[in-house]
Amino acid sequence: MPQLSPHVQNVPANQIREITQAAWDTPDALVLSIGEPGFPTPAHILDAARATLDRDETGYTPNAGIPAVRAAFARRAGAASGLDISPHRAFITSGAQQGLHLALTLLLDAGDEVLVPNPGYPTFAMTAELLHAVPVEYPLYPDHGFQPRVEDIEALLTPRTRVLLLNSPSNPLGAVLSRDLTRELVELARRHDLWIVSDECYEAFTFDVPHVSPLAFDGDAGERVITSLTLSKTYGLTGLRIGALIMPEGLETAASTVMESTVSCVASPSQYAALAALTGPQDYVAEASAHYRANRDAACAVLDGKGIPYLAAQGAFYLWADMSFATGGNVRDWTFQFLKEESVAVAPGTAFGSIGEGWIRIALCGDRAELLEGMRRLPSPADAG
Template identity: 50%
Template sequence: MPQLAPAADAMPRSGIRRVMDAAWKLDRPVIGLHVGEPSFDPPTHVVAAAEAAYETGDTHYTPNAGVGALRSAIADKLRSHNGLEVSPDQVVVTAGGAQALHVAFTATLTAGDEVLIPDPGWPNYTMAVGLLQAVPVGYSLRPENGFMPDFEELERLVTPRTRLIVVNTPSNPLGSVMSAEVVEALVRFADRHDIWLLSDECYDALTYEAVHTSPARFDGQGRVLSAFSFSKTYAMTGVRVGYLVSAPEFAPTLAKLQEPMIACVNAPAQAAALAALTGPQDEVVAMREVYRTRRDAVMAALDTLGIHYLTPHGAFYLWLDVSDRTDGDVATWAVRLLESEYVAVAPGTAFGPVGEGWIRLSLAADTDDLLEGVRRIGDFR
């Protein structure tokens, strides 16, 4: 009997999905604070653009890299919001930010290459790297270092096989935002070791009391690949549109890789994305302010309960320290919380070993659910 490829069989299942599976099996409603799924619908003009595309028959193949009007609008956005001077030809439209990252990994990695990945960090990095038979190597983001990279540790982790470093700011799961100085230092680190830097900027529009800095601003050698998404900014998670930006000499190869992967992003979704960028942005501002209000309300509740946390300055997550409750096994504790209190949270170890003793709460949940979920967490031991 034929066997599945070892890399496919060995790929770990997402720790977040394990909680989701357990929640779906329960016999009563669950307060879901475990998934980064905005509690909003996309702006009405975005939905209208997709509907119009279907109605007018705009449902055919598009160029591998995406329709020209959307790529031009993305280049304008990168110039005005990210401080990046790029041409539309440097932009490849992808099926969400996840596929943008996968294209970047596919273009840069070969079997046995090592990739420096944040720990805690989004688990899909490890999954995608492993599927390509490369080796994920975690670099720590610890509270004693302000949840920022430890450059001495990074230097120790580099080997002749190191090919790429993943940088994620604002961070999922931490909600931390790297300063311009830290971002530039990471680019200089990549320069020094002649490796790629893959920048995950899917939460670039969601910051509070902080300024997002794109690593490509400091890239003089074309080594930074930048991945973005419409999912979080415009509540378009199921529409599946993102984009990948590279130096001009690499963009044709990245676009070529789309053909065997997805051919192209569906045309109505691209119409929706174009409307999102070129239409009014007031709903984006409003959603961001709701996330800020939820954050402040939850932090006040946590202060009352005496639960420690990292104040998030970006994305829509809260990173909570529950180490005094978990007996060194936060994943098991999260399941017990779910079964006892009907509150679903993401255990910190879903994001890497350094996440032991922590949980991630999603501020994308409804405000009342958030506050009730926090109350139940406070009561649970």
């Protein structure tokens, strides 16, 4: 058999999927390693998808998406940024991951560098590598609350740097960028003529702090910020694969060309489900947000009781906990041992970068009783001696 492309073979396995698959293969395991919302999808969203099939609207849609859906995403982005976003700037994607791939395809050439957070979601670097680009990690240190520092990023810039990738609220950290820091990062990109790709998958879920989009500092028509939105987390539509990019004016033709050569267009039932989600009752979002906050507070109480250090999550639905006292310098192996001994799966911090060594990500989005039972099985520093 001929060999696969070397750059594909060199992309590392996703450690989140590794431990989660092992948990799925373990009878009665408590799976706290993956961010899968557990609420039933609201009926009006399902009805909209069914109605699309009932009227046999199953043909191609425009590359950029159905106009009403683009307008709905534009309104959402406008509400978050305080701008009047034209529907022509919204480009419908098959979920946030396909949107990320589309955005980076538009911006990167072979050998170009993209700045990605460490710790950060693993597909940021994986996608860059699949495009023959070079991911360069900017550090998010515990001593600084896992927040980026402008001077750390600026020190990494080279003539090949093209893109700064931001993620707020953060997966895996639950950290949220402040308004002032967001403005400083946009100004940094402007000084060095960089693009910003802003992953805002969890924009609906922040706790006692606002979500601030870099779009707010990018001018009325957009200049350098491409924002990735998704309904996977906001409305629990992970399997419908529906999201959007909000781009500066003038990129639609290029994006349509790339879209045509990859997935052509997004399925119409998913788009009409998205339209119903964005324009219909918002009870699901409010209830989910309250559930995630309550789960966070209950989980933090368990960690406090055990004396386990953690980052107080301000958004998303994850808790980032420091288990270095127990992991022996190899948190990846420790998570498999913990699954074997306690039937609980958590994501190893090294899935998100080298700075994650010793840390774990705990998903807060599921059943509270299962979450707390799984966390009670964590060892404490006292247990480690």
